[in-house]
Amino acid sequence: MQAVQNEAGGLYFLDAPGSTGKTFVISLILENIRVQEKIALALASSGIAATLLDGGRTAHSALKLPLNVQVIENPTCNISRNSAMAKVLQQTAIILLDECTMTHK
Ligand SMILES: Nc1ncnc2c1ncn2[C@@H]1O[C@H](COP(=O)(O)OP(=O)(O)OP(=O)(O)O)[C@@H](O)[C@H]1O
Numbered sequence: 001m002q003a004v005q006n007e008a009g010g011l012y013f014l015d016a017p018g019s020t021g022k023t024f025v026i027s028l029i030l031e032n033i034r035v036q037e038k039i040a041l042a043l044a045s046s047g048i049a050a051t052l053l054d055g056g057r058t059a060h061s062a063l064k065l066p067l068n069v070q071v072i073e074n075p076t077c078n079i080s081r082n083s084a085m086a087k088v089l090q091q092t093a094i095i096l097l098d099e100c101t102m103t104h105k
Pocket residue numbers: 016017018019020021022023024025
């Protein structure tokens with residue numbers, strides 16, 4: 001939360017045993033950021049996991065990830081610079097990706 005407030009950036013990994021509240025914590029962070037009228041993207045590796053988050057979408061859909069990342073040497077998101085999604089991403093305060101360890105390569 002401090003990194004968001006300070007706009008410091010960074011990558012953080014939340015790990016804990018199963019069913020101990022990781023998704024619950026992610027939901028709390030989403031709400032906390034959104035009540036500040038900042039943009040918090042809720043992403044998950046699968047459609048089912050995405051349904052557990054308010055406004056959740058799969059990472060592949062939201063970020064337009066290539067489906068065959070393992071055969072592309074330098075995979076990039078298929079989002080054009082002037083698209084609406086690009087503008088959203090530029091203004092996004094935090095991206096939360098649930099079940100990231102379940103993501104296919
Ligand atoms: N602090 C809490 N107070 C009350 N209930 C909680 C709390 N944290 C989690 N729960 C409940 O416990 C259950 C499991 O929580 P959650 O799905 O967030 O765990 P998880 O670690 O993400 O699970 P998984 O490893 O399967 O992804 C849910 O029903 C959730 O509502």
